[in-house]
Amino acid sequence: MVLSEKDKINELCQILLEVGALLMETGANTFRIRVTVTRIASTFGYRTELLITHHALMLTLYNEESDQFFSRLKQTSSHRVNFKIVSGLSRMSWHIAEENWSFEMVRKEIDRLKAVSHYPRIVTLLMVALAGASFCRLFGGEAIEMIVAFVATFVGLFVRQEAVKRDFNPYLCIFSAAFVSSIISGATVYLHIGNNPEYAFATSVLYLIPGIPLINSLLDLLDGNIINGVVRGINGLTIALSIALGLLGAILIYNI
Amino acid sequence: MEWIHLFETWIWLGFAATGFAVLFNVPPRTLWVIFIMGALGGTLKLICLKLGINIILSSFMGALLIGFLSVAAAHLRHSPPFIFAIPAVIPMVPGAFTYRMMLGIIRLTGENDHTLFLQLLQETVDNGLKAFFVLTALSLGVSGPMLLSRNKSTKEIRPSKFLTKLFGSKKASD
Numbered sequence: 001m002v003l004s005e006k007d008k009i010n011e012l013c014q015i016l017l018e019v020g021a022l023l024m025e026t027g028a029n030t031f032r033i034r035v036t037v038t039r040i041a042s043t044f045g046y047r048t049e050l051l052i053t054h055h056a057l058m059l060t061l062y063n064e065e066s067d068q069f070f071s072r073l074k075q076t077s078s079h080r081v082n083f084k085i086v087s088g089l090s091r092m093s094w095h096i097a098e099e100n101w102s103f104e105m106v107r108k109e110i111d112r113l114k115a116v117s118h119y120p121r122i123v124t125l126l127m128v129a130l131a132g133a134s135f136c137r138l139f140g141g142e143a144i145e146m147i148v149a150f151v152a153t154f155v156g157l158f159v160r161q162e163a164v165k166r167d168f169n170p171y172l173c174i175f176s177a178a179f180v181s182s183i184i185s186g187a188t189v190y191l192h193i194g195n196n197p198e199y200a201f202a203t204s205v206l207y208l209i210p211g212i213p214l215i216n217s218l219l220d221l222l223d224g225n226i227i228n229g230v231v232r233g234i235n236g237l238t239i240a241l242s243i244a245l246g247l248l249g250a251i252l253i254y255n256i
Numbered sequence: 257m258e259w260i261h262l263f264e265t266w267i268w269l270g271f272a273a274t275g276f277a278v279l280f281n282v283p284p285r286t287l288w289v290i291f292i293m294g295a296l297g298g299t300l301k302l303i304c305l306k307l308g309i310n311i312i313l314s315s316f317m318g319a320l321l322i323g324f325l326s327v328a329a330a331h332l333r334h335s336p337p338f339i340f341a342i343p344a345v346i347p348m349v350p351g352a353f354t355y356r357m358m359l360g361i362i363r364l365t366g367e368n369d370h371t372l373f374l375q376l377l378q379e380t381v382d383n384g385l386k387a388f389f390v391l392t393a394l395s396l397g398v399s400g401p402m403l404l405s406r407n408k409s410t411k412e413i414r415p416s417k418f419l420t421k422l423f424g425s426k427k428a429s430d
Contacts, residue, residue, distance in 0.1 A: 218395030219395050
């Protein structure tokens, strides 16, 4: 099937916005989104003008030969970090450039990446809990504190996953996770179990730290995308506030 | 004894980085690279801290090491560099400072005593500033190679040409 120029530019615009929105949702910085989208568009012989914000992307495609314009706006849906998709889309943009992919192949690849598997839930829970225990060890905790941090992280992350599944407000999810984790680890401080139970208390919520929003925020600021940087930074600070509120709840309950 | 302790720290740092990598759902083929990078960067930071360098500069050193390693890793495992760099750098993110600052702000609202208020304010500002500057140092370090090479994409960075590009003009390198 030979597409007319108008259909072609329409189809490409949809694909590019899909790629851009996916990258934004899964935790790529603004620079990465711009580079990937521009690279794909230039392979097909189009120039792009791109406006990237946290909640929507706006794209104008321009073909100099046929003097055709096409603009479209796409909203991003909920933000969930998934580096497998970011990595896959970046690889795809290189494959497109090197192997002359057709639009259908690009669509198929995007659908494949969207369906790409997560780690089994139990593996995620165990690995993140292990990371929590590692943090505790790095702070100077011993075996008992490490076990407390492990359990607190495990249960807290489980609560967060369940809350996210039920589509609660993202900050509320983080608040409940932080609250549950600190209730568990705070109990050992309250009952004086182990030598330094406060290490476990301090490290049991570290798995929630908004690392990606904060780092992306600074990367965007350095790159000159001030508005995106500020938006991401405020998002990161709000997450930190939710964690602090969760901790505060446990502190008030146990009166530590 | 010192070395055994360092090696143990190394392993825990690696696990901390890998845990976050799994949380962010990185491709499985990159996991062991992230383990090593997180461990090396964290160790460099701890060594710097032990040498008496302040936390901001130490974090910058660690992040810079991770930044350069991530370029090498990107060539090796064919993924964008920040897939490696961000999980590896996460154990260094000043989470403790950030939430202590937030906790401080919350407590400030309920504090009436003047001396206690000033003391709390001092701690809160201290924690907040440290968190901000450590974070800046981390992002600067991670994006260091990209900033220096002035390239659009890591795929174009060749280590052998890196120095010529660094000192040559932009036009000549294109």
